[in-house]
Amino acid sequence: MNTTLCLALLFNGIVLGLIWSVIAIGFSLVLGVGQTINFAHGLLFTFGAYFFFSISRNTSFWIAVIAAPILVAIMSLFLEVVLVRRVYGQDPLFGLLITFGFAIAMEEVIRMVWGKAAYSVSTPIFARGQLILGNFVYSRFRILLALFALTILLLVLWFMSKTSFGAIVKAGMFNSEMISALGHNLPLLRTLVFVMGGLLAGLAGVIGAPLWSIKSGMGTDVLMPGFIIALIGGLGSIKGTIIGGLLVGITTSLAVLVIPRFTDIIPYVMLIAVLFYKPKGLYGEVTILGEVRE
Amino acid sequence: MLSLEKVNSWYGEAQVLRNVDLNVKEGEIVALFGRNGVGKTTTLRSIMGLTPPLGKGKIVFKDENILGLPPYKIANKGIGFVPEDRRIFPYLTVKRNLDTGKKSTHKSNSKTKWDYQKVFQLFPKLEILQDSLGKNLSGGEQQMLTIARTLMGNPELLLLDEPSEGLAPLIARDVINLVLELKKEYGLSILIIEQFSPRVLEYADRCYVMDMGKIVFCGCSEDLRKDVKLQKELLGV
Numbered sequence: 422m423n424t425t426l427c428l429a430l431l432f433n434g435i436v437l438g439l440i441w442s443v444i445a446i447g448f449s450l451v452l453g454v455g456q457t458i459n460f461a462h463g464l465l466f467t468f469g470a471y472f473f474f475s476i477s478r479n480t481s482f483w484i485a486v487i488a489a490p491i492l493v494a495i496m497s498l499f500l501e502v503v504l505v506r507r508v509y510g511q512d513p514l515f516g517l518l519i520t521f522g523f524a525i526a527m528e529e530v531i532r533m534v535w536g537k538a539a540y541s542v543s544t545p546i547f548a549r550g551q552l553i554l555g556n557f558v559y560s561r562f563r564i565l566l567a568l569f570a571l572t573i574l575l576l577v578l579w580f581m582s583k584t585s586f587g588a589i590v591k592a593g594m595f596n597s598e599m600i601s602a603l604g605h606n607l608p609l610l611r612t613l614v615f616v617m618g619g620l621l622a623g624l625a626g627v628i629g630a631p632l633w634s635i636k637s638g639m640g641t642d643v644l645m646p647g648f649i650i651a652l653i654g655g656l657g658s659i660k661g662t663i664i665g666g667l668l669v670g671i672t673t674s675l676a677v678l679v680i681p682r683f684t685d686i687i688p689y690v691m692l693i694a695v696l697f698y699k700p701k702g703l704y705g706e707v708t709i710l711g712e713v714r715e
Numbered sequence: 716m717l718s719l720e721k722v723n724s725w726y727g728e729a730q731v732l733r734n735v736d737l738n739v740k741e742g743e744i745v746a747l748f749g750r751n752g753v754g755k756t757t758t759l760r761s762i763m764g765l766t767p768p769l770g771k772g773k774i775v776f777k778d779e780n781i782l783g784l785p786p787y788k789i790a791n792k793g794i795g796f797v798p799e800d801r802r803i804f805p806y807l808t809v810k811r812n813l814d815t816g817k818k819s820t821h822k823s824n825s826k827t828k829w830d831y832q833k834v835f836q837l838f839p840k841l842e843i844l845q846d847s848l849g850k851n852l853s854g855g856e857q858q859m860l861t862i863a864r865t866l867m868g869n870p871e872l873l874l875l876d877e878p879s880e881g882l883a884p885l886i887a888r889d890v891i892n893l894v895l896e897l898k899k900e901y902g903l904s905i906l907i908i909e910q911f912s913p914r915v916l917e918y919a920d921r922c923y924v925m926d927m928g929k930i931v932f933c934g935c936s937e938d939l940r941k942d943v944k945l946q947k948e949l950l951g952v
């Protein structure tokens with residue numbers, strides 16, 4: 422087998438895994454704290470990509486990197502306040518349906534505003550060129566994007582494991598009633614976490630925009646892997662989600678060598694395998710939608 | 716400091732508390748006894764706003780009616796809730812469990828401002844275990860942690876739900892001694908629930924007995940100690 426090809430696939434897998442992890446973490450936090458399956462998480466990602474595309478074309482690359490995720494965060498605040506807030510504490514199905522409906526409607530809005538054509542983002546000048554190691558050649562831009570994703574993941578990891586806010590969020594996933602009884606404003610906490618999830622989806626959109634073509638359905642393509650990785654990693658575990666993301670990304674990418682026509686099913690097979698042995702996921706702390714008391 | 720007047724609470728259609736009157740004065744230890752399922756936990760949940768009472772009753776804390784406020788606001792007024800079954804967060808370390816008890820907004824009048832250092836002074840065991848996950852602690856240590864976590868929020872009134880339940884007698888004794896220390900050394904007012912505990916009866920300034928959601932006895936501990944018949948009938952002693 423060709424080693425440079427393998428190496429390229431490995432790198433692709435890592436890039437893919439990191440961006441999927443960013444998506445999965447936002448999704449996982451919202452699911453853990455709000456007990457809401459946010460079907461619109463993929464849509465927020467899509468908006469991140471479109472905002473990034475439009476803003477970078479009209480202003481500058483760097484303004485777009487900052488503004489796009491913030492706009493998505495504001496959108497998710499609106500979504501939480503108007504819709505999602507109503508379904509906390511109810512059957513999770515409501516949350517799923519309401520965000521699903523919102524996502525479908527907004528995808529239509531995207532087509533109205535930006536049209537049906539797909540767009541692509543051009544590589545900024547500073548990131549052009551290749552990384553060359555012997556006869557292995559890899560896009561410099563992709564490496565920079567991967568490092569950006571990694572930085573975001575490490576920041577979230579630090580935030581969740583070192584700050585008091587992180588402790589409260591994690592505790593809230595486990596027993597939200599206890600969190601209120603300890604004096605924390607649970608509705609506010611849920612809003613903050615939802616907005617944080619939106620910010621992460623927007624950031625993922627910024628990273629995804631140059632990697633993939635920008636189209637209205639791009640969110641749906643990443644929602645499933647994100648969901649699967651959140652479950653594989655274990656709800657509530659940032660570390661698990663990062664490891665799960667890399668595992669699924671690399672395996673999916675390398676599988677091209679072995680079963681080129683079936684790579685799409687890899688994440689699902691991995692999910693079944695992991696949940697069979699570890700129902701709470703690799704580093705799971707709570708089961709999906711369940712408060713576990715030991 | 717705290718007074719309940721004609722508090723009525725329901726779980727759905729089922730009425731659990733019936734016209735409960737109860738009060739705790741500043742610096743007192745008050746005990747609430749009663750057999751399984753009579754509504755003791757529901758009383759504490761009603762005070763905390765977790766099972767909000769319905770009807771015309773009142774719950775007054777420091778001259779303010781707190782009935783109807785959300786739980787976090789009630790907690791921030793200075794009431795600390797230590798739930799039954801030791802609901803620690805098993806996947807957080809001891810230290811991070813303590814973090815969840817800190818409050819950012821509460822301006823407390825409590826005499827002690829609790830921090831890691833103060834808490835570890837009172838619970839030396841927790842200092843040794845500070846980096847262990849909650850789930851790896853023994854039952855007694857978990858009970859200590861639940862109390863310590865609540866103290867981090869600087870409460871003035873502590874509500875304790877069966878703190879010695881399921882603990883070995885020696886450890887249960889430590890927990891109850893600690894409650895006395897919290898009153899004496901740290902000036903906390905305390906409402907403590909037990910099914911029945913002679914030791915708590917000994918320490919309590921006053922006590923109540925509950926049966927089928929009603930208060931059936933209210934008086935000083937001495938009277939209950941002497942009333943063997945009541946102890947037998949209502950507490951199964």
Ligand SMILES: Nc1ncnc2c1ncn2[C@@H]1O[C@H](COP(=O)(O)OP(=O)(O)OP(=O)(O)O)[C@@H](O)[C@H]1O
Pocket residue numbers: 726729731749750751752753754755756757758799910
């Ligand atoms: N969440 C709930 N939903 C419906 N009924 C409940 C609920 N929690 C408690 N009950 C019922 O309310 C009554 C009082 O319960 P409560 O937990 O207050 O009793 P308790 O005195 O604390 O008992 P124990 O000593 O066993 O802790 C019981 O009959 C119980 O079955």
Ligand SMILES: [Mg+2]
Pocket residue numbers: 755756757799876
């Ligand atoms: Mg009880």
